[in-house]
Amino acid sequence: MESDYTYTEAELVQGLKARNQRIFSYLYDHYSPALYGVALKILNDETAAGDTLQEVFLKIWRNIDRYNEEKGRLFTWMLNITRNTSIDMLRSKAHRLDKKIQDVGDDVHLYTGHLTVYQSTDHLGLSKVLEKLNKEQRIIIDLSYYKGCTQEEIATILNIPLGTVKTRTRLAMIRLRNLLKTI
Amino acid sequence: MSEQRFITSGIIELYVAGMATEQEARELEAATAQFPELAAEVEACRRDMEQYIRLQAVAPPPAIKEHLLRMVSDETKLIE
Numbered sequence: 001m002e003s004d005y006t007y008t009e010a011e012l013v014q015g016l017k018a019r020n021q022r023i024f025s026y027l028y029d030h031y032s033p034a035l036y037g038v039a040l041k042i043l044n045d046e047t048a049a050g051d052t053l054q055e056v057f058l059k060i061w062r063n064i065d066r067y068n069e070e071k072g073r074l075f076t077w078m079l080n081i082t083r084n085t086s087i088d089m090l091r092s093k094a095h096r097l098d099k100k101i102q103d104v105g106d107d108v109h110l111y112t113g114h115l116t117v118y119q120s121t122d123h124l125g126l127s128k129v130l131e132k133l134n135k136e137q138r139i140i141i142d143l144s145y146y147k148g149c150t151q152e153e154i155a156t157i158l159n160i161p162l163g164t165v166k167t168r169t170r171l172a173m174i175r176l177r178n179l180l181k182t183i
Numbered sequence: 184m185s186e187q188r189f190i191t192s193g194i195i196e197l198y199v200a201g202m203a204t205e206q207e208a209r210e211l212e213a214a215t216a217q218f219p220e221l222a223a224e225v226e227a228c229r230r231d232m233e234q235y236i237r238l239q240a241v242a243p244p245p246a247i248k249e250h251l252l253r254m255v256s257d258e259t260k261l262i263e
Contacts, residue, residue: 010258053247140200141200173228173232
């Protein structure tokens with residue numbers, strides 16, 4: 001699946017703009033697991049996540065001319081497309097807030113099997129991080145990043161004041177960043 | 184807001200986590216265009232968030248790639 005040669009982001013962008021299908025295939029091999037992981041986390045449904053992943057890569061292929069490297073890295077751009085497409089899909093499915101929080105609580109265990117299959121080293125790193133973040137810190141990060149919840153929605157879900165949401169999010173992010181340095 | 188106040192306010196973390204309000208995001212984006220150090224802070228935080236995301240990677244079903252490559256190939260032929 002993977003060749004020895006690794007392309008830089010600039011080479012990938014150039015290849016995509018030149019409509020190079022070999023580069024597209026390489027891009028898919030290298031980035032689809034990360035993007036599929038995001039879609040799966042947001043949607044908590046393999047079929048919907050698969051459909052979304054396909055839509056995301058078609059958008060990347062068709063809209064590469066809109067990508068502006070001055071505004072950010074290619075991976076960040078692709079992640080934004082994935083989050084937006086997945087969150088649109090989630091909203092179209094009219095998920096209720098309590099369903100959102102239920103998904104966040106469940107999925108850590110649900111996807112452990114897949115993670116092991118994909119890359120055991122990453123899985124170990126993830127377990128290490130998840131173990132040390134407390135449940136509320138994990139939920140805050142996941143609700144905001146993956147579910148696209150606003151500060152108000154998170155305050156409602158966790159039943160805490162709005163100002164507290166900001167403080168706790170910041171602490172959760174700082175903790176996450178420190179934990180990532182240890183793996 | 185001064186550059187240092189952005190860094191200590193926690194807005195960067197909220198922004199990267201996707202939770203900043205539209206106004207907060209606009210203010211931060213305007214400030215990063217002005218202060219390279221602030222832009223570097225946001226980028227460092229974003230890279231960490233992206234590492235957390237990468238840790239949660241999952242291999243997609245193989246059929247998706249085949250289907251995509253076929254669609255892209257058909258589209259390219261159509262344009263040519």
